[in-house]
Amino acid sequence: MVMCLALIGKVLSVRGKKAVIDFEGVEREASAEFIKPEVGDSVMVFNDIILEKVE
């Protein structure tokens, strides 16, 4: 699977359609509009949009 510019991060918190993601020490808020993650999930994020949960 080609990730190109996307990054894998860990979900720290979820609030409505937003989630805070940890990218190896860098925390960013991302949109959970299309994928509903849970705390602890690893997710693929592109430009602050969660596109997929990953194993």
Place this chain on the structure above:
Amino acid sequence: MEFKVLPIKNRDLFLRYAVPCGDVLVRRGELDKKLLDEMGNAVRSGRDVDFPIEDKFKVASRMCTILAKRMQKDVIDDEVIRKYFLVEHEKAILWRKQIKPDIDVRECKVYAGKVRKIEDNRALVHTPLGEIMLRTDFREGLKLKEGDWISKHYGYISEKLSQNHVSAMHKKDRV
């Protein structure tokens, strides 16, 4: 929640923009070299490939789906593909650079350029990065001429651009 990707109407145009990223992805171990070569050959000849490119380029196909829905479309057409690769892609480059600065922005970003001179299978193109020599054999029968505007992605010419697309890209670059 299952993410349902919309169909890509112009798979050729999609690949002409996606394949240039391929060498970086092969180096990262995210893409198989043989597969990249197969896609490159398909682009060169204008053929289709017989595997689902949506699965291989999951990020691009999902982002194109999101953009298409925002544009109230139910298919990933040329307009959506260009919106993604000419506009959204650049935002993502800058986003990634803030988190993990491992991207060569100047190579990864898609630039508009004007053809200055054509020789054999190369073209000298004037871009915001300066004068660059690009291969013209990424696509057989491209029929470039001096003065044409093209889009550059890594070392490749993805397509000829209309004046409208060029104006939109230049406006974006000035912001």
